[in-house]
Amino acid sequence: MLLLVVIAGLFGGAWYGAWRQWGRGLLSSEEYLLTDKKAEITPLPEWIHSDICAQVFRDASLDPPLSINDDDLVLRIRSAFALHPWVAKVERVQKFHPARVKVDLVYRRPVCMVEIAGELTPVDAEGVVLPREDFSAVEASRYPRLAGIDTAPLGVAGTRWGDDRVLGGAEIAAALAERWEKLGLKSIVAAKPLGLGFRETPTFDLLTRGGSRIPWGRGPSGDAPGEIPPKDKVARLEKYLADHGSLDSQPGGVGLDLSRPQPVDTSGAAGHLIPLPQRNTQP
Numbered sequence: 001m002l003l004l005v006v007i008a009g010l011f012g013g014a015w016y017g018a019w020r021q022w023g024r025g026l027l028s029s030e031e032y033l034l035t036d037k038k039a040e041i042t043p044l045p046e047w048i049h050s051d052i053c054a055q056v057f058r059d060a061s062l063d064p065p066l067s068i069n070d071d072d073l074v075l076r077i078r079s080a081f082a083l084h085p086w087v088a089k090v091e092r093v094q095k096f097h098p099a100r101v102k103v104d105l106v107y108r109r110p111v112c113m114v115e116i117a118g119e120l121t122p123v124d125a126e127g128v129v130l131p132r133e134d135f136s137a138v139e140a141s142r143y144p145r146l147a148g149i150d151t152a153p154l155g156v157a158g159t160r161w162g163d164d165r166v167l168g169g170a171e172i173a174a175a176l177a178e179r180w181e182k183l184g185l186k187s188i189v190a191a192k193p194l195g196l197g198f199r200e201t202p203t204f205d206l207l208t209r210g211g212s213r214i215p216w217g218r219g220p221s222g223d224a225p226g227e228i229p230p231k232d233k234v235a236r237l238e239k240y241l242a243d244h245g246s247l248d249s250q251p252g253g254v255g256l257d258l259s260r261p262q263p264v265d266t267s268g269a270a271g272h273l274i275p276l277p278q279r280n281t282q283p
Contacts (some may be wrong), residue, residue: 031098034066034073041081042105048086049134056080068099077101085131085158088124110135112144112173112188114166116152120145125174127167131157144173144180147207148190165190165202168219172204175220175230176237183237184209184247188216203259210248217259233258 036057044052056062060080066073074093081103082090089106096102110130113120120140122130146169154162161167169188176185189205206214214237220230240256241247249255 032067032069034068034095034099034101036062038100039077040100040102042103042107045107045109047110047134047139048107050086050131052081052084052086056084059083068095068097068101073101077103081105083158085129085156086134110143111170111177112146113140114146114149114161114169115187116149121153123161123166123170125170127161127163127170129153129155129157129159129161144176144185145187146170146173146190147187148192164219165204167221168202169204171220172206172216172230175234179234179238183241189213206247206258208247210246212248212255214247214256215259228258228261236262 036053039053039057041053057080060076060083062076062080070076073095077095078090078093081087081093086107087105088108091104091106092102093104094102108124108128108130110122111125113122113135119132120135121132122135122140122143123146124130146166149163149165149169151161151163151166153159169190172188173180176183185206186209187207189207191203191205201218203218204216206216208214216233218227236256236258237247244250247256
């Protein structure tokens with residue numbers, strides 16, 4: 001037994017000495033060290049032009065030496081990517097040897113451009129501010145435009161705007177996204193509150209390229225009993241377009257009002273509503 005103890009001690013000492021001489025160098029070799037070039041993420045959609053991996057590693061101070069043997073590596077990577085303004089959700093992070101990580105991401109999708117102080121700021125359907133630098137002037141012009149906003153975002157890109165009118169307008173833009181060009185729409189206009197000192201549910205109008213104004217009503221998530229569902233409003237827009245070839249008001253002032261239930265037309269011509277006075281809301 002004494003001999004076995006001596007042999008084990010000698011073996012352990014030899015192993016420790018070898019580790020001190022070569023082991024640490026092995027773990028600091030390239031096959032164990034992680035950089036942004038060794039991070040594989042979900043392929044970027046066409047609207048994102050940023051180098052997300054490089055930005056995440058830079059902004060989260062994920063600087064070398066970053067070893068795949070670190071116990072908290074997966075958590076650090078997950079937390080760092082979750083903070084990027086284009087990332088809506090981090091679904092999974094996996095690490096591999098030789099040094100590599102695979103990160104499954106869900107990206108935010110822009111739905112409209114908020115027009116304020118002569119600048120356009122992209123937001124997603126939840127009113128989250130997105131990085132403006134990813135959009136050229138041509139690319140920005142392809143999205144629905146939300147006008148009538150007079151507040152600035154409360155935070156940086158990746159946070160909510162903080163204005164119910166931006167949220168409601170973004171939700172309307174998301175409902176119309178695939179049909180925006182076909183319907184010939186120019187912008188969504190947030191109506192100014194009528195009173196002061198109390199919170200109002202914002203209302204919106206649609207402005208056509210021909211200059212006609214179509215009352216939409218409240219945003220889809222607004223707490224408004226009896227509000228017409230967005231899909232029904234979109235269906236009425238498509239029906240009116242099919243009947244008249246345009247969403248613009250017809251001769252005689254007949255137009256659409258999506259903020260009210262569709263009246264029964266005894267003449268059999270669907271989509272005709274009682275003429276309404278134009279609201280003096282500047283886009």
